Amino acid sequence: MVLPLVLLVVALCAALTGWAAWFVARDRAVVLKQLWGGAVIEGAIVLQMIVAGVLAATGSSASDPVKLWGYLITALFILPVAAVWAFAERTRWSSVVLAAAAVTVAFLEWRLWQIWNA
């Protein structure tokens, strides 16, 4: 899983959270550009899955691969689902939804890191 990748996703999530929070402060709904930001995070998570798969194949897998993949798959699904859910609401609350989803992905990354090092 490698620390840099976890830090990358957490940094991207922090950036998206900040962007969404700024929109909350400005009383604005989520815009399409923010979803592209979410797509970048998705790409980074897919990269993590590839790295985790390669590491597992070469024998250096985490102590609890079931949990690891559970967290990876959950992390992958949160932003797309939240994006659809947020976009249906055209008020500032949609920005709160996006911010909450990004914070959740960052939290899952932290747990991933713990599981990887367990």
Next chain:
Amino acid sequence: MTHPENPETAPDPAGTAPPSGTPVQPAPGGARSTGSGFGRVLVLVYGIFAVSATARASIQLLRDWHEAPIAYGLSALAAVVYVVATVALARGSRTSRSVAWTAVSVELVGVLAVGAWSLLDPAAFPEATVWSDFGIGYGFVPLVLPVVGLTWLWRTRPPQTPSTEPKDLA
């Protein structure tokens, strides 16, 4: 308010709700939807807990069932409660509202009971559940969530009993 130089901003429906809470979508009978406005955030958080509790309970029940059947059974109960609450709050119909009241109340009792139990008898909980130690592993969100949920259900209640809804009579 919105700035005119931002063309991406969707036209603001009446529901850009200030905290005082104008109805985002006026439902028939004056009830406010439980799944829009702030409720949309609430449903998202419930959804996240539904998914994570289900995932955690599945692993515990399928793989580690023998370790602590009661604790892991309660983990599964938590998962079911979160799933039911998520769906009920998202739907927001009259029936869903009653279901949500029940589910969120069970959730509150559950987190308090399991939280206390896990502190008094840690041996019964070899691995954490969502509700262990009042949800400390999740930043105590499991403890706060049912209180917020009940408050939200109360604030969005339909004005069925006139005596409790002076705002609508005025």
